[in-house]
Amino acid sequence: MKLCCFDEGRLGVVIGDEVADISEILAELPAPAWPGGGEDRLFAALPALMPKVESILDRAPRKPLSQATLRLAVAPTKVIGAPVNYRDHAAEAEADKETFFAHQLIRIQEIGLFLKANSSLVAPAQGIALRHSDRRTDHELELALVIGKTADRVSRDDALDYVAGYAIGLDMTVRGKEERSFRKSIDTYSVFGPWIVTADEIEDPGNLDMELTVNGEVRQSANTRDLVLGVPELIEMASSYYTLHPGDIIMTGTPAGVGPVAEGDTIHARIDGIGSITVKVRAA
Ligand code: MN
Numbered sequence: 001m002k003l004c005c006f007d008e009g010r011l012g013v014v015i016g017d018e019v020a021d022i023s024e025i026l027a028e029l030p031a032p033a034w035p036g037g038g039e040d041r042l043f044a045a046l047p048a049l050m051p052k053v054e055s056i057l058d059r060a061p062r063k064p065l066s067q068a069t070l071r072l073a074v075a076p077t078k079v080i081g082a083p084v085n086y087r088d089h090a091a092e093a094e095a096d097k098e099t100f101f102a103h104q105l106i107r108i109q110e111i112g113l114f115l116k117a118n119s120s121l122v123a124p125a126q127g128i129a130l131r132h133s134d135r136r137t138d139h140e141l142e143l144a145l146v147i148g149k150t151a152d153r154v155s156r157d158d159a160l161d162y163v164a165g166y167a168i169g170l171d172m173t174v175r176g177k178e179e180r181s182f183r184k185s186i187d188t189y190s191v192f193g194p195w196i197v198t199a200d201e202i203e204d205p206g207n208l209d210m211e212l213t214v215n216g217e218v219r220q221s222a223n224t225r226d227l228v229l230g231v232p233e234l235i236e237m238a239s240s241y242y243t244l245h246p247g248d249i250i251m252t253g254t255p256a257g258v259g260p261v262a263e264g265d266t267i268h269a270r271i272d273g274i275g276s277i278t279v280k281v282r283a284a
Contacts, residue, residue: 001053002275003165004195005073005123011042012068013057014195019068020060025049040075040247043148043164070194072123074146076247079116079190080238081171082142083180084108085228085253092256108228108253113238116171116251117185124193124277128172129284130263131186136175139261140254141212141220141269143205144169145231146196151244159235162244165196166205168271169251170279173258187284192249197274205231212269214261222255229253 002014011026012019028049029041046053084090085108122128130137148164170191174183184190202208205224212220224230229237234250244250261267263283270276 001198001201002195003073003198005071006068007071009071013053013060014065015062017065018062019065020057020062022053022056022060024056025053028052037077039077039150039245043074043146043246046148046164046246070123070125072121072192073196074192074247074249076118076121076146076249077245078242078248079118079121080248080250081114081116081180081184082108082229082234082251082253083111083114086222086226086255087228088222088226088256089254089258090228092258112241113234114180114184116181116190120185120187120190121192121249122188122190124168124191124279126188127280127282128170128191128261128267129188129282130261131284132174133263133283136260138173138175138258139212139214139219139267140171140173140258141210142169142171142251142254143208143210143224143231143271144192144249144251145205147244147246147248147250148199149246151235151239154235154239154244156232156236159232160199160205162235163199163205163231164246165198166202166271166274167192167196168194168269168274168277169249170267170269171251171254190251191277191279194275194277202273208272208274210255210269210271212257212267214259214265214267216268219259220255220257222257224252226255227252
């Protein structure tokens, strides 16, 4: 099932080239109490609500996807990133001696994970707004996942049970010597979408083809089988340090082929089993 948020806070299921409006489900969510936070209320409740979602789907009103504005469909407590998590990207980074990579290239098992500010998240249609135009901003295509239930010190063997679904992520990055979390937390530098494909539809997140083009030129083409730490290992590692809450996002790392983007560029990205996104790049 492809879950989405569309128009003004509508909850939808994408079916072919239409979106079915299942917003009545939102009435079932517990009222937010101040100060709130802690988890995404929809993803926390979704396992219990799934039978109702399925029961109303046939009669849910539909509209053409082309007439819907897709929005960010999740409110995480954190967005987790995975540095240098493809073998070929590690080689590429190592060869690039003039960049910050040379002194930062430590194995992911040693360096651990990083966090991106939640405020950097956007839906693909919102586009990327470049800052620090005198510096290089790179695209990083990544398989992204959403946590579906509270995960505290979960083993890799059980980890996939904690995934609600998958989406396409762009972990945009200003290159430089500052901390990763600083350079990757610029507003709009975490693109997530176009929807969330529920985990039951992705048989093996460790075998998905992906591709990213800029203005039609292929920059990144890879398969998630080349991840150093796969989805189960990333969940194990992350949850050994902090509890993962429903709605939390993990961006699993980028393969080789990262490169600069400029104002006016159009990024197109696809991941098999999920779909594709088109993202415009502009000045902030
Ligand atoms: Mn990345």
